[in-house]
Amino acid sequence: MRYNRPGLDIASHALLIVGCALFFLPVWIAFSASTHEMGDLYSNVAPVWIGEAGLDNYRQLLADPVSSLGADVMTLLFNSMLMALGIAIGKIIISVLAAYAIVFFEFRFRKLCFWLIFITLMLPVEVRILPTFKVVADLNMLDSYAGLILPLIASATATFLLRQFYLTIPAELVEAARIDGAGPWRFLKDILLPLSKTNIAALFVIMFIYGWNQYLWPLLITTDADYLTIVVSLKRMLTTGDGLVPWQDVTATTLLAMGPPVLVILFMQRYFIKGLVDSEK
């Protein structure tokens, strides 16, 4: 909707700018803090402008193990990336197949299957964390990428969203494909996946960020610094015992932790928005 009133335009822009500034301020403070030496941060009031130590800080963080963690930030980023990608891609593969089965195939207990998947929406990791931990421990998957990824990989949300989309596909399209000699796999590959491209892109963004931001689960099952993720490590960097908190490292790591989700959103934005508002059909 557009109203043709210049006053409204100016007012709403002013409001938006103030809002943006408010949200950006903490990021800016974190950034400027990350470019100072530790001494500066403790001897002065919070710095407002960029300091001189920026490059050194970042280079050191990425290359050398951080003393409080036992791993360098590059490793943390790699671990987080692997976990987030694993969770996002795994969730998408599983929910595409689950929704495909539920919508397009006739089998006994189809409804029951759907509802079983659906009620797991009410059981996030945090609720089932002890049994899940036990299972993962019994499977010897503590301190492994599989242990980080697999328990989080099933997604009722994504299954449900894809199911809703698949239900809108006209039955004649399926029948036309059958007559054209497309078996179930071909139909999935040639017709269903291309049609749900934008939906999948949107799901990918959401699921990637969900995976990236996991805190409790990785905290619980990884003790080895080789498997530490960046979100977990942020908290750990703050607990330095008696020493001073290295704020320049914490803020730099925070900014680095924000990077990949922001990049994913920027990169997928086009599909993402399209996936939320319309589809190929």
Add this chain to the structure above:
Amino acid sequence: MATLALKQLKKQYPNGYKALHGIDLAFGEGELIVIVGPSGCGKSTLLRTLAGLEDISEGDLEINGKRVNELEPAERDIAMVFQNYALYPHMSVFDNMAYGLKNRRTPKDEIQQRVSEAAELLGLTELLDRRPKQLSGGQRQRVAMGRAIVRKPQVFLFDEPLSNLDAKLRVQMRLEIRRLQKRLKVTSVYVTHDQTEAMTLADRLVVMNGGHVEQFGTPMALYDQPASQFVAGFIGSPAMNFLSATQAQTGLALPCGATIALQGEGLATGAELTLGIRPEHLQVLGAADALPAGAAELEARIELVEPLGADTLAYCRLQGQSEPLVVRLDGEHAVAEEQTLRLAILPARAHLFGADGKRLATREQATAAIE
């Protein structure tokens, strides 16, 4: 080209609804068969069992004399055009037509050649790169036909392919389908609920009602000799008029008091039956004209006039009859509402139907016997 045979074909849906009650039909090579009937009579069900999209509950389906009940749609060598076209939205026109061939591992250059041939035939050459979204209704319809043609199947199946088009385009596409079918000579089964479409397209026509075949024959055979009151009322536009009649000694007595020199064969005197007469077969008599021999004379008051240009339809009220009597007059006939028409029903033009709706054999009463 193929022959198609349906033997005692029955269909019961999983929810228990019986949609087809034993269909027996045989179609010849290259015939264009139209299945027509009111909505819900099982036309689509029949077509979909032919396609293999629905299982056959009982009976056999044979293509070229070979039983195909258990074959998948793709293995039956048929192609189908759907009412809503069912084009793949994300594929170009070319890919839409080529998809079935690709799945059959047709060589690339042959695909290219067949698609461009079909595109040429249908006037789609300019549109091959477009997406279905960028096409008009008529163009989408053509693409759907193209998708069927490129496969060079044994049988074409059409399920109300024109009902989403506007009236003018419908007539145009109807002609085109007919021309295309005659040219390709592929056995075709075409479903419609529109009797005009059915009459104009069909080599032979199947009229269905409530999951049964009412009659199977050429359009003119169905028009001239409808096997039941249902077919008589369904084929022909405007529909046949029906008058209740009673068998009497002297012929058939009509409620308005007239008598026609006809008898339903094998009926006792006093039996109730229905007489059918088409609007175009009612003869208008001038005041001085003599009544043709054996004909019934009707006095009908015109209630409504519908001038169609070439013809004029007059809706008349007849004594003892609740339904209006429709008379088709040629366009020059000057008639006005409230005017009274003197009409004759000739025995040769009348159709008789028994209480069960089946056609009765008629016997013309010797005129001499009346006197």
